[in-house]
Amino acid sequence: MLFSPCMLACSRTCSRILGLSLGTSALFAAMANMALLFPNWDVTFLLRGLIGRHAMLGSGLWGGGLMVLTAATFISLMGWRYGCFSKSGPCRSVLTAQLSSGLALLGALICFITSGVALKVGPFCMFDVSFFNQTQAWTYGYPFKDLHNRNYLYDHSLWSSVCLEPSEAVVWHVSFFSVLLCISLLQLLLVVIHFINSFLGLFCSLCEK
Template sequence: VVSSPFLSSSSSPSSCRVAMCVGKCSRIVGPCLLALGMLSVAANILLLFPGGTSKYLVEGHISKQARAMPGVWGGGITVLLAATHITAVGWRCAGCSDCGTRRNAFVSAVLSKLALLGAAACFVLSGVGLTDGPLCFYNASQHGRGHGILWDYPFLDNYLYDRRTWSTCLEPEGIVAWNVVLFSLLLLVSATEMVLASLQILNGCLGCLCGFCEGK
């Protein structure tokens, strides 16, 4: 049997090794992004219910960054869309059924770019929410910012390193710690999502060139 001189470049050993790496990477990145996306949504939902009660959401006494819900649409939905596709394609390639997946690799790269933008938006808004501090009920006259007790943002200065100032907020109880923990979690989650989405963009581009399946 005479071998054909017109073998496709995708069947070369180097291309097969890259394709195997692309498939394995997708099967790791996809589930990780799924878990992070769900964690982002959960953290943002908790921000809307300080102390586990809906009272302050109904009254409109929730900080504007929490109400913007960046963890739901930014670090959540856009990331979950990409993660679902990446996971499905990655594990389909494990069985090597329907291996013509350069188109899937391209879609994966596009969705990962959207996930990167969503995670970046979540990171920025969460950072602003952490810096501004929570909306709370406090005595403005004690801080020279007005008269009486009112709902506002009492922390104009950096309050994160001085926990003694956290008692400024009278209601909701423990709102400062609540916001600090959850916004910090969103920052960490969205930063990790950006790293993984960037990795998957590169992975998808390699998949477009070399294929996206193992064992062709």
């Protein structure tokens, strides 16, 4: 089959592009999660332990970040046929590709689920309990968690009237967790493409032989 060498080269080129794309997205995921640890770029909230549990979980750092970046490195190395991958057989290459894809899939999925839950629960901030009942008290917590009759994501009037500290807590929370959600969704799509590409590479390698 004369077209198999060309297809094999295309498969390797695709791996290089996918590896670079996944690596870049992993860096952006890590930066977005880092921003969540410093609301309004203020370190005092982190030092006082006043950061929400979803941001502290750091799924964008070790899930959509480190795990995906590690997988992206292996995918890129396979695309360039570098080091131990330069003479590896097709079965070994596709096995490594699937393991790398599985690692990236797990990391991206963890980041995606965590970001979705965080957006549903809402930000961790100081709010006035009297806004919801007659008790006058300020406390830190999740004011939108049990707000069943109103969805804070769509009711923007709640964004500036509920959270007293940090300022713009809702905007910060929604913005960066939305970024993490989109990045992890993109990573999942790239991983699926790499699954397909790795099997295509295996098929082309067998045809070439």
